[in-house]
Amino acid sequence: MENGFENGELTIPTETLRAWLEEGKPVFVLDVRPKDQREEWQIPGSHYIDAYQRLREGDASVMDEVHIPANTPVVTVCEAGRTSRIAARELMKKGIEVYSLEGGMKAWSLAWNEAELKSEDTKIIQVRRTGKGCLSYIIGSRDEALVIDPSLDPEVYIKLASAKNWQIKVVIDTHIHADHLSRSRELTHMTNAELFMPEQDKANFAFQSISNNDVLKCGTSILRAISTPGHTLESTSYILDEKYLFTGDTLFTNGVGRPDLKADLDSTKARARLLYRSLQKLMTLPDETIVLPGHTSKPIEFDSKVVQKPLSEIKVSVKMLRLHEDEFIDRVLHGIPPTPPNYISIIEKNLRGDYSDINPVDLESGANRCAIS
Numbered sequence: 200m201e202n203g204f205e206n207g208e209l210t211i212p213t214e215t216l217r218a219w220l221e222e223g224k225p226v227f228v229l230d231v232r233p234k235d236q237r238e239e240w241q242i243p244g245s246h247y248i249d250a251y252q253r254l255r256e257g258d259a260s261v262m263d264e265v266h267i268p269a270n271t272p273v274v275t276v277c278e279a280g281r282t283s284r285i286a287a288r289e290l291m292k293k294g295i296e297v298y299s300l301e302g303g304m305k306a307w308s309l310a311w312n313e314a315e316l317k318s319e320d321t322k323i324i325q326v327r328r329t330g331k332g333c334l335s336y337i338i339g340s341r342d343e344a345l346v347i348d349p350s351l352d353p354e355v356y357i358k359l360a361s362a363k364n365w366q367i368k369v370v371i372d373t374h375i376h377a378d379h380l381s382r383s384r385e386l387t388h389m390t391n392a393e394l395f396m397p398e399q400d401k402a403n404f405a406f407q408s409i410s411n412n413d414v415l416k417c418g419t420s421i422l423r424a425i426s427t428p429g430h431t432l433e434s435t436s437y438i439l440d441e442k443y444l445f446t447g448d449t450l451f452t453n454g455v456g457r458p459d460l461k462a463d464l465d466s467t468k469a470r471a472r473l474l475y476r477s478l479q480k481l482m483t484l485p486d487e488t489i490v491l492p493g494h495t496s497k498p499i500e501f502d503s504k505v506v507q508k509p510l511s512e513i514k515v516s517v518k519m520l521r522l523h524e525d526e527f528i529d530r531v532l533h534g535i536p537p538t539p540p541n542y543i544s545i546i547e548k549n550l551r552g553d554y555s556d557i558n559p560v561d562l563e564s565g566a567n568r569c570a571i572s
């Protein structure tokens with residue numbers, strides 16, 4: 200049996216669960232991981248039972264403690280898809296329609312959903328890795344598309360663009376990422392699009408440099424670069440038609456970027472100062488500017504709602520933005536979250552522009568840890 204276990208239990212791939220959630224099919228997602236893993240990240244709307252240890256010890260009675268609504272299929276989930284099969288087997292004995300998620304949360308790391316924004320004849324599709332919270336964007340105008348920070352299989356962007364009759368002409372990153380592998384280079388190879396990166400001399404592959412105030416055209420729209428060093432030295436934000444601001448990991452809807460990755464204390468301080476000045480520069484943009492960040496710290500719901508905020512709201516809600524420079528630096532240094540897993544290897548592969556020697560989910564699995572709030 201291709202997808203099932205020998206005794207009739209079934210597994211489903213992440214793509215099936217993703218599609219069910221996207222279309223709003225009623226499904227009871229049951230997470231059976233240890234509590235600390237659950238707290239780190241989870242599938243939106245999923246339910247939890249602290250059953251991991253007991254299932255591993257062969258105590259199946261723990262599954263009697265779950266209350267599942269009638270006539271609702273269940274999908275059991277664990278870290279890699281093994282303990283969830285034990286849980287599924289137990290639920291199946293009770294006559295419940297149940298599936299185990301193949302590859303578990305590790306595989307779920309690549310699950311995505313989308314949300315769309317329309318501005319006159321230009322559209323923006325926000326493509327979201329729901330678990331990790333990585334946000335990438337396809338801007339489409341006339342028959343052309345420009346992709347910012349692709350973090351999923353290039354096919355995802357190619358399919359979404361072709362469904363709108365757009366051809367991907369330009370791919371661009373906001374900075375050299377530390378929490379996910381950039382798919383920019385691969386996407387340009389598959390589409391013949393041009394690859395742009397913020398000006399720097401660290402990446403070991405061919406790209407076109409983009410510097411402060413440079414502009415790129417996409418159909419009738421104009422994307423302008425705003426240099427915003429701090430999170431990394433080359434970090435660059437982009438503003439579309441002077442209205443939609445793609446901030447990468449410089450500014451989030453609920454916090455600011457971390458300036459410490461691959462930096463010692465002195466360089467972290469120096470980068471925090473740059474970050475402060477970059478943020479102040481962004482704060483001079485009109486209040487109605489819509490901020491579209493590179494990440495969100497929570498798993499993204501299948502709700503088709505764009506993760507966005509007007510600058511006016513961020514100015515109020517992100518209190519750090521109102522601090523003086525030295526207070527800001529102090530606050531940043533005291534608010535740095537734990538480093539993302541495997542970030543050194545991820546940066547190294549992004550600088551090489553090649554990750555063909557590994558399976559991306561082995562490096563990228565886990566929650567996002569980019570924001571300080």
Ligand SMILES: [Fe+2]
Binds near residue numbers: 448569
């Ligand atoms: Fe980043």
